[in-house]
Amino acid sequence: MAVPQRDAAGPRPTSRDVAHAAGVSQATVSLVLGDKWRGRVAEPTAERVRAAARTLGYRPNLAARSLRTGHTRTALLVVPALTNDFFAGVYTGAVEVASAHGFGLVLYPSPTGIAPARDPFASARAALDGVIASSMAVESLAELRAGGLPLVMLDSDASDTATVNFDIADGMRQVARHLLALGHRRIAHVASAVDSWTFAVRARALAGAVAGSGARLVRTERCELSVPGGLAAATRALAGVPGPDAPTALVCDDDLLAAGALKAARRLGLRVPEDVSVTGFDDLALARAVEPELTTLRLPAADMGAAGMRALLAELAERPGSSGPSAAPAATPTAASASSAPSAPHDAEAPESEKEGGRETVLPVTLLARASTGPPPTP
Amino acid sequence: MAVPQRDAAGPRPTSRDVAHAAGVSQATVSLVLGDKWRGRVAEPTAERVRAAARTLGYRPNLAARSLRTGHTRTALLVVPALTNDFFAGVYTGAVEVASAHGFGLVLYPSPTGIAPARDPFASARAALDGVIASSMAVESLAELRAGGLPLVMLDSDASDTATVNFDIADGMRQVARHLLALGHRRIAHVASAVDSWTFAVRARALAGAVAGSGARLVRTERCELSVPGGLAAATRALAGVPGPDAPTALVCDDDLLAAGALKAARRLGLRVPEDVSVTGFDDLALARAVEPELTTLRLPAADMGAAGMRALLAELAERPGSSGPSAAPAATPTAASASSAPSAPHDAEAPESEKEGGRETVLPVTLLARASTGPPPTP
DNA sequence: GCGGGCACGTTGTACGTATAACGAGCGGCT
DNA sequence: AGCCGCTCGTTATACGTACAACGTGCCCGC
Numbered sequence A, B: 001m002a003v004p005q006r007d008a009a010g011p012r013p014t015s016r017d018v019a020h021a022a023g024v025s026q027a028t029v030s031l032v033l034g035d036k037w038r039g040r041v042a043e044p045t046a047e048r049v050r051a052a053a054r055t056l057g058y059r060p061n062l063a064a065r066s067l068r069t070g071h072t073r074t075a076l077l078v079v080p081a082l083t084n085d086f087f088a089g090v091y092t093g094a095v096e097v098a099s100a101h102g103f104g105l106v107l108y109p110s111p112t113g114i115a116p117a118r119d120p121f122a123s124a125r126a127a128l129d130g131v132i133a134s135s136m137a138v139e140s141l142a143e144l145r146a147g148g149l150p151l152v153m154l155d156s157d158a159s160d161t162a163t164v165n166f167d168i169a170d171g172m173r174q175v176a177r178h179l180l181a182l183g184h185r186r187i188a189h190v191a192s193a194v195d196s197w198t199f200a201v202r203a204r205a206l207a208g209a210v211a212g213s214g215a216r217l218v219r220t221e222r223c224e225l226s227v228p229g230g231l232a233a234a235t236r237a238l239a240g241v242p243g244p245d246a247p248t249a250l251v252c253d254d255d256l257l258a259a260g261a262l263k264a265a266r267r268l269g270l271r272v273p274e275d276v277s278v279t280g281f282d283d284l285a286l287a288r289a290v291e292p293e294l295t296t297l298r299l300p301a302a303d304m305g306a307a308g309m310r311a312l313l314a315e316l317a318e319r320p321g322s323s324g325p326s327a328a329p330a331a332t333p334t335a336a337s338a339s340s341a342p343s344a345p346h347d348a349e350a351p352e353s354e355k356e357g358g359r360e361t362v363l364p365v366t367l368l369a370r371a372s373t374g375p376p377p378t379p
Numbered sequence C: 001g002c003g004g005g006c007a008c009g010t011t012g013t014a015c016g017t018a019t020a021a022c023g024a025g026c027g028g029c030t
Numbered sequence D: 001a002g003c004c005g006c007t008c009g010t011t012a013t014a015c016g017t018a019c020a021a022c023g024t025g026c027c028c029g030c
Helices: A015-022 A026-033 A043-056 A062-069 A085-100 A141-145 A168-182 A197-211 A227-237 A255-267 A301-317 B015-022 B026-033 B043-056 B062-069 B085-100 B141-146 B168-182 B197-211 B227-237 B255-267 B301-317
Strands: A074-079 A104-109 A130-134 A151-154 A162-166 A186-192 A216-223 A249-252 A277-279 A296-298 A360-363 A366-368 B074-079 B104-109 B130-134 B151-154 B162-166 B186-192 B216-223 B249-252 B277-279 B296-298 B360-363 B366-368
Touching (some): A015 A026, A015 A043, A026 A043, A062 B062, A074 A085, A074 A301, A085 A104, A085 A130, A085 A301, A104 B104, A141 A151, A151 A301, A162 A197, A162 A301, A168 A197, A168 A249, A168 A277, A186 A197, A186 A227, A186 A255, A197 A216, A216 A227, A227 A255, A249 A255, A255 A277, A301 A360, B015 B026, B026 B043, B074 B085, B074 B301, B085 B104, B085 B130, B130 B301, B151 B301, B162 B168, B162 B301, B168 B197, B168 B249, B168 B277, B168 B366, B186 B197, B186 B227, B186 B255, B197 B216, B216 B227, B227 B249, B227 B255, B249 B255, B255 B277, B301 B360
Parallel strands (some): A074 A104, A151 A162, A162 A360, A186 A249, A249 A277, B074 B104, B130 B151, B151 B162, B162 B360, B186 B216, B186 B249, B249 B277
Antiparallel strands (some): A296 A366, B296 B366
């Protein structure tokens, strides 16, 4: 009703049409709608322009704008898979700070089965100002950089790029401490076979935490990052349980693997946690859908997305020809009043420790102890 | 190595730079790279242009192209949630046929917590040629149509728009027949509270199938579409089990609900399927992650996405100023030889019955009988 | 009374591309 | 010989926007 679109739209009104309707020049329209008019256009005139834009249902032509300005105010988020709630959370966080800064965010799920050919983002045709990519979604970092676009990596140890990581090592130590405190002394690691920093760190940290504690890492089984993968690997890891040399706890690199481990235990006639404890990683929705619910690490995915987007904006800001971020939510003529203050989320929060002046952001993680862990069986 | 990008890139080469390097005019470059040169440019010249483009690492400026042509060869897919494998499948299918026709596909997960303000797709800033939307992701269809963009709806009964649907009614009848054949006579329906065509049909079809069969639909419990929702609703539905008037089978509108039902049964001390049978819908990955694995309906999500994209392309083709679909995979200068024939997927397959000349596509579904259903208990 | 600022706009141009319209050379047919 | 028609290009223009540069009154201070 109040929405002012022309229904039987002719060929979409341009800024010149608006100018004509408001009795000004096209340049003035551009100034007013671009929020660059303080002191250059009188308020009544500006209001006339806005009114004309509103009644005509004017919406700026993005292509023309990009052609002129050289940028698109659009970023790309590259993730390995859509179905993982973790990356959905990353997206949510990233899109929030993006749109708070007038940026769009496009999603590119890397392995869709489409051959990426030469162009990694062929299917996300949008012209881009920058890229945020999960290290799990890219094979070759060089290929990404080839575009010459500002780049932020997630879960990566790349040193020549801005990165956003979780404190995975600390998280793994929390898991280890939890199990050790429960009394476990023989632990197996159900590990992802994905060759990524975030999994390499898991292995190192677990080994490190177990090392000087009187406990032992009795097995490590690698597998594909999926429930069936976890089922297979956990089945191998559980051979000989209960037994003197067999593990009493399974530390899994991911909730998917832990869910598979639960199935493996059940098929082997083992109870969780009475016969064997299981831990996950990520706190996916799946962690609470299975029985028993998984002890796991909560990684604040949205924070990672938000931090990634902020890092990208910072990168953009210090480029030569680029436009610094602005809070102005684009030129779409919308009623100027928003309900509450826009408030870029988290913009001044404490928890995320950022290496001052550096290019790496590290986010804390927290352990959630649930029903899948308990004391080891007493033989 | 063979990838010909300029590393210390200056301000990106334009078609004019290519023209200069090849000793031709800019128009000729445009013709050659746009595949419009048959009979207008001699082969040696064309090759010279291609070579120049390659060594310069030329990539056409999308903004300029869109400004000139008026379209973007980009479509938008609007889905309710990213984490649902079903919609991930839809995306995969859609992106496959899109890129086979030289189109890009951008994803917009509707409820990201961002207020859509006036513009439904503010965060997917890309300029669009058309939209494919799941009816579950949009509140008001009119708002979608307001953009004036070609529109295809998924899972919808909208009559004034092209639609792609599954044969939900037939699917529900298959479920009912399966349970009736096992001997169930008292059935409860764990239904989604989402007000959408696809769920309304489920209810009607289940009621219809149970009606003349000697069995009864003893309860219907509605809830939010999630595992906890299913847990709550199923707990209500299972009151009094086992008992003379209580259901022996739970038909759930979605695998998420069925997973919740499994948890509910376990908490009530009921075994599945010995005490109560449970069925799902969608065949999500979750269906096989839980124990016992779910009897469910397989909906070929990728087919739906592919059909949706094809419907959109058809829509686009019969618009006045628009470019018909073309198999030419854009102008990116890539080695002309592909390994195998491109072969638009499924393009001539039988299973999807399409109302000839109509605007609705209906896709078949198949029942997967797994461990969560069995004969009812014999009292 | 006159130069100088200020407030308010406007004119002009460029971004990189696609395509319509227009040749120029040349061989063959009548 | 004349001229059509074909091949192989070129020139010119428009898409819609942002912004640099340039007026034009008008008031103010000296």
